[in-house]
Amino acid sequence: MSFKYCQRCVLPDTRPGIVIDDEGICTGCRGHEDKESKIDWEARAKAFDAVVADAKERATGYDCIVPVSGGKDSWYQIIKAQEYGLKVLGVTWRTPARTEIGQRNLDRMIDKLGIDHIDFSISPDVERRFMKAAYEQVGVTGLPMHMALFAIPIRLAVQMRVPLILWGENPQLEYGGNDVERLSDRLDADWLAVHGCLQSTDAESWVGIEGLTEGDLAAYRFPKDPDFDVRSVFLGAFFKWNSFENTKIAAARGFGYSDTDIKTGSWSFADIDCHFISLHHFIKWYKFGITRDFDTLSVQIRYGITTREAALAQIKERGLRIPEDDIRRFCAFQGESPDWFWEVAERFRNKDIWKQDGNDWTIPGFVIEDWRW
Template sequence: GGKDSWYQVIKSQLHGLKILCVSWRTPQRTAVGQENLDQLIKKLGVDHIDFSINPNVEKRFMMASFEKKGATGIPMHMAIFAIPYRLATQLRVPLIIWGENPQLEFGGPEADRLSTELDVNWIANYGVTNQTKREDWIGVNELTDADLSPYALPTTADLKTFHPKSIFLGSFFRWDSFENFEAATKYGFSSHSSNKKTGSWEFADIDCHFISLHHFLKWHKFGFLRIFDNLSVEIRYGRISRKEAIQNLEKTGLQKPCEDIERFCDFMEKPVDWFWSTTERFRNKEIWIKEKNTWKIPGFITQEWDWEKA
């Protein structure tokens, strides 16, 4: 139900395609996320499958991925790539249409920037799974092969029987998040600044209460946040200058998602201290130094930053 999903459906309908929408249901979908999804189905008139995974399995998988990799989003990304791909193979859907090509929009090797297809090899390289496969998690937190079956990609044998074409829409049409938002709004998509979870855009990352954690954990590992992604894209779009982006960053600050961290810990049945102690284990000491009991990043993009005490 996000603005890019609306744009994908709108663009596909304008080109005469019959659409089956497939979504993975996050264990913490927001109210605005559900409303936008309902409106997409109603106003754009599409068939839709909303795939829910056993919340007990999701809980154990997310806990394992967080404790072992410092990442809450591994199960999410496995699900959003595996479920549509597998269903298309099983239902003999000839064409899968994804959104933007991340390597084209955010940077990557030239061959991958120019690629038009999202296949199993792409998912292995760029699927945001920390270089892990579903099979790597069998046996962790008592997760079984059957438990993790929703995260299974189609096998080589499956694809020999039927192999859907799987493409990036952004490889064929210019991708602009603001234009996508405007197009979606004309048909019924809605958002508000109060819906914003992270970053600087009020129309993105609003569908799940846990998405802010996925982006926040980049801070300790890599020294940047979701707002860096947003502002970098706006610079490339020519909407703002680098100077304006830095000023925006200084004004916004860290954006610590305290409320969503509490939600996550409630879902995990863990104290909030568990989240912070686990996060601290993944702090990248190659970029962070501790001065007078305060963690800092030397050479940070701005001197106007409120560094937190350790």
């Protein structure tokens, strides 16, 4: 397979959602152009007024659910909802590997922003077996996480009669999606099927694997034929999303992060809630030939914070950073040795882009010529 890189940012078209057009520009960069010039944000803000009015009219208790991790975007989403007078119920899927700073931010968020909140825990043993199955079968440690964090708020909204769910950014607008997806505001069943990181599976697909029963997977199920209409939208479709601005807004109200402790990519303020998120990003090296830096630095290039040249130099200097501590923690959680982790990772190496050269694996045509393989 031949693959190519965007001429403006550093993303290759091996990344899901990234298509590079005739001018050599990727869907992520086109999304940024949409944000800057195509989308009429005033009209979008007006449209949000109507979303709010509809929620208020149909609400019998909470106006909206905001799915939250405690991270910067969670804070921003709640602050925005409260600006519009919405009564918020925060809902969290509790990761089995929450970080200390993640817990502190979540506690602070509930306190400082004054919201009601549900911290939804799934049996750690079920999480463990589901993660193992997902990693071994499809190479996605983050699949159970994504299924839970979408299914739990959606099901609770139906059951608790909460008419609106406010998600954060529209990933297809921020990270690459087609013309229609970029302009959409809806997170619905169709979106989940394609973009939910669920590999075209649902909870039922996993019954019987690693001894998982239907009952074990109850929390991961989406409501079938819901008897209440929940509007489920991306806040980032109504207000121009900017991770750096969101961080400032969140930090002004109490969100904390360490400037020096970078978990993944080039952002110290992102992916800090959970010890296992780094694995989800790490495996993309095998599958798509990218590190998290490719994603975060591409966003910075679009924002004009860095240049393509500087980004490539930074990626080269950092090299492949292996999240050793998190891998160790994940293997301990699984009761497996690190060898197991590496063997499974190897199984998902994308042979369309990776070629073996003696003992080394390399990617011919990699964007950095003198990369240390």
